[in-house]
């Protein structure tokens with residue numbers, strides 16, 4: 583089964599960003615998308631993660647077409663199976679770290695993994711309001727929150743932007759271990775070619791096409 587299968591996607595804002603691009607993602611697989619600023623990487627990620635409807639083409643998740651599935655099914659998939667790690671964290675601002683994690687745990691009926699909090703070095707921030715944390719700490723709380731719900735699909739946009747190199751590597755290790763443990767898949771958008779090279783496949787968005795480079 584494909585976790586994700588996108589076929590012949592095209593999208594235009596002020597200009598055509600890409601046309602006729604296709605991408606598949608298997609269980610346990612990681613795919614990186616690189617490309618210059620403005621080439622449409624984040625737009626593509628938004629389409630793959632069901633946040634944005636493509637002008638043309640289709641996205642299938644677990645072999646089900648997103649554009650024809652019921653609203654209820656799409657909502658379930660978004661709630662339980664899609665994990666978004668974007669630069670803007672969308673944490674609940676008046677809440678502590680722990681409360682943010684508890685919301686995810688309750689909604690998805692999953693347990694908070696304390697060893698994950700230790701590895702992300704946020705186990706000592708649990709009682710603090712997230713607004714009192716540094717950008718890098720907030721980013722790690724948002725990563726912990728996403729992984730708490732145990733999604734099968736991770737969509738990750740520049741996940742290590744706020745982090746020093748050692749922490750960034752540890753975060754990527756956590757993602758890769760997660761993919762193996764839960765048979766999940768990850769689409770990673772990044773400018774960092776070193777980071778991209780750790781993925782199973784690397785594509786470049788260039789001249790409106792998605793070209794496999796690694």
Ligand SMILES: Nc1ncnc2c1ncn2[C@@H]1O[C@H](COP(=O)(O)OP(=O)(O)OP(=O)(O)O)[C@@H](O)[C@H]1O
Nearest residue numbers: 595596599617618619620621622623624625626773
């Ligand atoms: N909602 C929107 N409405 C109109 N134009 C948009 C919208 N979102 C993105 N764009 C435009 O589409 C183009 C591609 O943006 P996108 O964020 O997908 O590129 P990117 O490759 O991710 O860039 P970066 O690497 O700088 O994050 C840009 O010109 C941007 O202004």
